Amino acid sequence: MIIERLSKEHLNIEKLLAILERELEVFDRGDRADYEVIHAVISYFEVYPEVYHHPQEDLVFAKLRGTRSGCCCEGRRSSSRTPERGPTFTPRRSGGRQRSRGT
Template identity: 90%
Template sequence: MIIERLSQEHRNIEKLLAILERELQVFDRGDRPDYEVIGAVISYFELYPEVYHHPQEDLVFDKLKIRDPGAAAKVGDLAREHQKGADLLRRVAHAVDDVLADRELLRQDVHAIVRDFIEHERRHIMKEDRDFFPAALKALEPEDWTEIASAITNPEDPLFSEAAEETFDALRARILQLEQEAEAGRH
């Protein structure tokens, strides 16, 4: 089911936002965060949501606008939100490049740039999960889903699939480590 996969991708994205947040805390303490992991998170966001996840949502949203314009209006301008997320991500990538190149940059500015991106993504995902996905499930017809599915040429997620790319090895290891720490904290 398309919505189930999009929801799973949102949960995967939340894991990455949590890692970015953890690395930001390291940076805020004045320690050196894992820039390899941060770079992999940025690469992931440049690749997967932009190229695969958002275009799928756009297909669903276009159908929703036809089937239930009122519900679509309540969801708002998804394309603009996706564009804003991409713009904020570019600011994060530039800030990280500046830090790594030892350019003059205030720590609080770097913090604000990364925090803005994390918070925008979380608000956006929450809104889609709360408003957009339920509206689509309610309004779209079986033939809409068939049409959307046939339009998707979606390879597996490069980070959260078996055939994951080497680019994301360090990031995958970090995700597993955080999940194990969280699990250990529960016992």
């Protein structure tokens, strides 16, 4: 079922964020982070959510709203995208500090 798949994907996203957080902690300590892992996680977030995951969520939201086409939340993701860079991502860093890409 679609809800079960989306729930599993959310759990997987949490795991990927935890992996990224660990690599950032390694970097913050001054050690060498695994840049291949960081690149793989960021690459995933640049493509998968927008192309595969969010359209499935949109179908669920549309169904809940009783609409047949379009998303009840049109534009809800537009604020999280920049045309030149794709999705933005700001992981939490230890100590409550934030790291943002390109800003």
